[in-house]
Amino acid sequence: MSKIWTRMGDGQAVEMTPDELRQDIIEASEDAADKGKVPPLEEREIEKLMEIFSAPWRVIGVEPGHEVPLTKDETACTLVSSQLSSGAHLPISREAAVEVFERVFAFDTMELGWIDYSFKPAKPMVSLDQVAIERLLATTVFPILYGAMPNMGLYYTPDGPYTNPADLLGMMKVEEAREEEMKAAELCMEDMIFVCKRMAEVGADGIDFDTTASAGDADFLATLKTVEELKKTTDLGIEVGMSGEFILGMHGEVEYKGKRLAGLWPQDQLKMVEAAGADIFGPVVNTKTNKSAAWNVARAVTFVKEVCKQSTIPIHANVGMGVGGTPMFETPPVDALSRASVAMVEIAKVDGL
């Protein structure tokens, strides 16, 4: 068989022999199995990946009847913002951008978020975002979520009130660093609850916590406690999308319901998100740029398959720039993106993307 034209994890084109492709798939699956303590891909799943990556077509799709719904983070910014959000900077409103996603791009759901897409900067602008959500709820038919990142790092100096734990750790002030993290988590939680409850007031269908735990285990805790509070006091649907495949132990001893959060892999993150009461979980598996697209997809699918198997709630795997087997490139090549998406649906059995 001739060589297979495919991609590397940075988006560059590469040709591989079928043997090289198969070897990459097996190696990546074993890497995920070893790190995450999950089962590796079975032979028939390896064969399916070979079929997906050997398909001669530029773009591929799932089998008819296997279609899944999509949720998307930072929607309006994709059209309205600049390169900082991989945006096209169209001179249109955020509301118009969301309507374009519904009636031109045929998306299944959509979210609105503040242009500086974190809860902290969104908080002072919440009344503006409330009326934007109200308007969208009146003019669209698909579910409208409000989205933002917990982004707990914004609560540290120079952006926020608390000393950056990374600075304190450098001085071996471990306990002081942990104290600052817990104070930041508390304030982050207050801001998230404030904003989300305002969105519940105007009838938003849900909240998307995007890039959760980017500042580590305390960031994850703040989000879980926020979800718990919102599920007790509102009817909001809640999606929790992660920032990485592994919870960084910036604090190291933070626990939720008796479980240490540092070091959790996707299937264990799921259990925490389920326990908090969230409705949809978005696992992330990071892309390695110096490995092939097949290697990255095989690794991502190995993790996400186990998440789907263990889950009691819908799983919307993160598949986009630099995650879910997709190349780390601002405009991910559609050949690689479509193969990652198909693999997530046909092998991992995700409920959505």
Next chain:
Amino acid sequence: MQLNYRMRLPEAKKYVADKLHVSAFDLSDSTVMRNLREELDIGLIEAVPGLSKGLAAKSRIADLLDIKIAAVDILKGQMS
């Protein structure tokens, strides 16, 4: 159904298909659904004069699927 009722995909598709009296396979058939959405008046992506749009279409969806949609309930509260 996923976002507010925690339904996994097969269950969610079955629920909606049963309520609309079509098969789960039909839900992803754009030809079937284009016609069905017009017949049920639950919103289209094209702008067709006289058909329900936005919140009006959503209100009909809430009734058809027998689900609660917060924005629809808020509107009803404002109208009463």
